Amino acid sequence: MLRKAMRWYSKQRLGTKHFIFLFIVTSVLFITIAWNHLQGSKRLFEKQVIQNSQEVISQTNEHLNTHLDNLKQMLLFLSTQHALFDRGNESLATSFLNEYGDINSNYVKTVYLLDKNGKVFSNRQVHYEIVGNVYIGSLLNKLPSSMNGVIWSDPYYTPLSGQTVAFVSAVRGSSNELKGYAVLEINLDQLTNKISPLFKSNNQTFLVTTSTKKLVTSEPFSHLLPIDQTVFPAQIVSSFMRKVTQSAIGVNKIKHDEKELVAVKSNVNKFGWHVISIIDEKYFYQNIFALYRNFVKASVLWIFTLMITSLMISRHFTAPIRQLVHVMDQVNDLNSMPKVHVVREDELGQLARSYNAMMVRIRELFNTVNELEVKKKDSELKMLQSQISPHFLYNTLACINSLAKQQRTHEVRTTIHALISLLSYSFNKTSEKVQLHDELEGLKKYLQIQQVRYGHQFELKIAIDDDILEHKVLKLLLQPLVENAIFHGIVPKGEGTIWIYNDKKDDQLRLYIRDNGVGFNKNLQKGLLTKVLNDSSKHGFNSIGLTNVEERIKIHYGEKYGLRMRSKEKVGTIIRIDLPLKQE
Numbered sequence: 001m002l003r004k005a006m007r008w009y010s011k012q013r014l015g016t017k018h019f020i021f022l023f024i025v026t027s028v029l030f031i032t033i034a035w036n037h038l039q040g041s042k043r044l045f046e047k048q049v050i051q052n053s054q055e056v057i058s059q060t061n062e063h064l065n066t067h068l069d070n071l072k073q074m075l076l077f078l079s080t081q082h083a084l085f086d087r088g089n090e091s092l093a094t095s096f097l098n099e100y101g102d103i104n105s106n107y108v109k110t111v112y113l114l115d116k117n118g119k120v121f122s123n124r125q126v127h128y129e130i131v132g133n134v135y136i137g138s139l140l141n142k143l144p145s146s147m148n149g150v151i152w153s154d155p156y157y158t159p160l161s162g163q164t165v166a167f168v169s170a171v172r173g174s175s176n177e178l179k180g181y182a183v184l185e186i187n188l189d190q191l192t193n194k195i196s197p198l199f200k201s202n203n204q205t206f207l208v209t210t211s212t213k214k215l216v217t218s219e220p221f222s223h224l225l226p227i228d229q230t231v232f233p234a235q236i237v238s239s240f241m242r243k244v245t246q247s248a249i250g251v252n253k254i255k256h257d258e259k260e261l262v263a264v265k266s267n268v269n270k271f272g273w274h275v276i277s278i279i280d281e282k283y284f285y286q287n288i289f290a291l292y293r294n295f296v297k298a299s300v301l302w303i304f305t306l307m308i309t310s311l312m313i314s315r316h317f318t319a320p321i322r323q324l325v326h327v328m329d330q331v332n333d334l335n336s337m338p339k340v341h342v343v344r345e346d347e348l349g350q351l352a353r354s355y356n357a358m359m360v361r362i363r364e365l366f367n368t369v370n371e372l373e374v375k376k377k378d379s380e381l382k383m384l385q386s387q388i389s390p391h392f393l394y395n396t397l398a399c400i401n402s403l404a405k406q407q408r409t410h411e412v413r414t415t416i417h418a419l420i421s422l423l424s425y426s427f428n429k430t431s432e433k434v435q436l437h438d439e440l441e442g443l444k445k446y447l448q449i450q451q452v453r454y455g456h457q458f459e460l461k462i463a464i465d466d467d468i469l470e471h472k473v474l475k476l477l478l479q480p481l482v483e484n485a486i487f488h489g490i491v492p493k494g495e496g497t498i499w500i501y502n503d504k505k506d507d508q509l510r511l512y513i514r515d516n517g518v519g520f521n522k523n524l525q526k527g528l529l530t531k532v533l534n535d536s537s538k539h540g541f542n543s544i545g546l547t548n549v550e551e552r553i554k555i556h557y558g559e560k561y562g563l564r565m566r567s568k569e570k571v572g573t574i575i576r577i578d579l580p581l582k583q584e
Helices: 002-010 014-079 090-103 125-131 134-142 188-198 238-245 289-329 347-386 390-405 409-427 436-454 479-490 522-528 545-557
Strands: 108-115 120-122 150-152 156-158 162-164 166-172 178-186 204-210 215-218 250-256 259-265 273-280 433-435 458-463 472-474 496-505 508-515 562-568 572-580
Touching: 014 108, 014 150, 014 166, 014 178, 014 188, 014 204, 014 259, 014 273, 014 289, 090 108, 090 120, 090 125, 108 134, 108 162, 120 125, 134 156, 134 166, 134 178, 162 188, 188 204, 188 215, 204 238, 238 250, 238 273, 289 347, 390 409, 390 436, 409 436, 433 436, 436 458, 436 472, 436 479, 458 479, 472 545, 479 496, 479 508, 479 545, 479 572, 545 562, 545 572
Parallel strands: 458 496
Antiparallel strands: 108 120, 108 178, 150 166, 156 162, 166 178, 204 215, 204 273, 250 259, 259 273, 433 472, 496 508, 508 572, 562 572
């Protein structure tokens, strides 16, 4: 995706690039500043909320400490009522506990007096005798006889008091003998109702847990606490409780069921309990939404202003460049070179003046190069014509003389006619390119002369498609290659065949010259395309060799075209000529 975007960007005009660059850089800068400011506001608000939560927790701990002091005072009072344990005072004990429980119903649910022999009195005696209290029944066996002060249990559930905590104090007689125990099962509902108003927000709740990681109480019906309704009584989901109770003292982040929560955990109070404040993390963002909306409005206005400003800046700086590009696009050939009107004195004005000077210089250089090119082509053709080997003419004339002495008049006429046609074709200055069928006709005339000398030692087979016979090729393109095939392939072997054929691939025309002569080794193959063979002039019509053919092809058609050669000793040689299929 990024590569596609970069490719698209690289194809755009300078003005568009300038606009996109300015827009992106300033937008990123603005968004970064806005985002940092928004996050800073969020962190500041988060810090404030956590500080407020810690203050509420501190107040809650003070309230719990006061609650504990009151419970201790109540147990201290009950510990002085040792007369209630005397025989015959059972009804007095029950009525006393009923009255005492009613007076302190905001603090306790059930009040018990436990005789050291196991007798139990309660302010709810009838209910106790019906449903009982398993925990109270086993409590007597767990309490030490030397117990002093007040102790309390972990939270538990009873049918009489519901979820509660038992506070216990020993009751001793006038002689400090143990009479029994006073037990208060506290009213956790009332305790919860007193704590809840301190946590006013719907996005905040609380838990109170023991140092043994058991739940004492929590805010009922809070949507922040996951409740397991499959058990009785309903409880907070155990996995959530583990995360909360195992968190460290201080501020912790907890994730449960896709909810992001913040838990602020206090040190233990006099109860040895932890007060934990649970805050919905989304709450930190709610009070900065107004600020966020202001940022959005400012961002829209800023981006709109930025777009207009960037566009104006881009157009101001790129307008002269676009004008220069427009003028340059009008240059279709060297006969049409409009000048740029220069009114600026800055770098763009200097660029325009340099362009005008460059156009003048290009026109001068073009004229010079054009003249040199004409001279070069003329000298090239003259060079080719001047390279007619005197040995070739001497041998050809000697053959004609021999045929004349033998009175082989028809062959003399044929040979002379072939020589005249060959020389006429070579010296023709009309064009440096000829149609392929003309090149093949000239090649046949050359082979007629060579067959007079060598008889029928070689045979030429031509298989060229009719649709390319009018295709224009360089003059004397095939003859040097066939000549090399004869003298360096067929003659050393004694006899052989030369094939000329073609094919097409993509936008290329390929001509092949293949012989079944002696072939060459690899070292000689490399030399054939880089130098002229030493003995080429002794037998050949010309001595330009493979090197000049290769160079002429590249000069006229480009570097991708030229010769390719493969040879194998005692098998033969094949040369491929790559030419453009489309004519310019």
